[in-house]
Each structure stands twice: as structure tokens, then as C-alpha cells.
Amino acid sequence: MKLRIVFAASLSVTFIFLVVLSATSAPFQHSFGVKEYDDFHAVLHPLQHEAFPRNDFATIRARSKELIGLGDAIVKLGVPRNTKAEHVEAFKKELKEFSQALVKFGVDAESGTDAELKTSYSAVHESFEELAGMLPVRKKHSDG
DSSP states (O other): OHHHHHOOOOOHHHHHHHHHHHHSSSSSOOOOHHHHHHHHHHHHHIIIIIIITTTTTHHHHHTHHHHHHHHHHHHHHOSSSTTGGGGGHHHHHHHHHHHHHHHHHHHHHHOOOOOOOOOOHHHHHHHHHHHHHHOOOOOOOOOO
């Protein structure tokens, strides 16, 4: 009987450990409900939360063309459907700033100093956050 209790307890502890481990090692997933924003964010997120805090500018430079291409897709998309009317003009203005930030980032990734790259990368990140904050709110679906 004692052996069964110990075995059951150790199985429970192992199960909890595996659940916690899998939850903490799962990649970050976030959906804005707009493919172009999701794609851009999938590249931006690890740069922002892994490379940037470590001043790993080699990684940021290595992924710059990919990030710029995905950013250009956001600019090409323009103002997404269902954007609130009161956000349309601000969205257009921010898209222009985002486009300019991408150009500067591209130049700095190619030939700028680390300090210049840090500044221009931050501008791209901040502008993206502004745009994402104005996206239409997705309706949540329940599985009930």
C-alpha cells in the first residue's frame, strides 16, 4: 500500500513537472488577426526579447532583410479592413512613419554602427506597436 502511494505521488510530481516544462518552453504565439502583422511579429518577437536585450546586433542584422520584407507587406496592405473610422488618418500617418523607419533600419543594418542600428531598430519596433494598437479588435470565439 505504501509503495502504491509513493508511486502515485511520484507520478503526480512527474506529470506536473512535464506540464510546467512544456508550458514554459512553448514558443510565444500571438495573433493580431491580420496575417501580415502576425508574420512580422513572429520575426520581431525573438529579436526584441532575445537578441536586443543582449545587444546581439549580429542576429538583428542577419534577420533585417526578412523583417524589412515583412514590414513592407504591412505597408503594402495599408489600413486594414474594419479599422475604426477615427483611427484611419492616424493609421495612414503611422504607416508612413513605419515605412520610413524600415528604410532607416535597412541602411543601418547594412552599414550603420551598432548604436545607429539600436536606434533604428527601436523605431521600427515602436512604430509597429503603434500600428498594432490601432488594429481592429478581433471578436473572440468560444468553443462552447
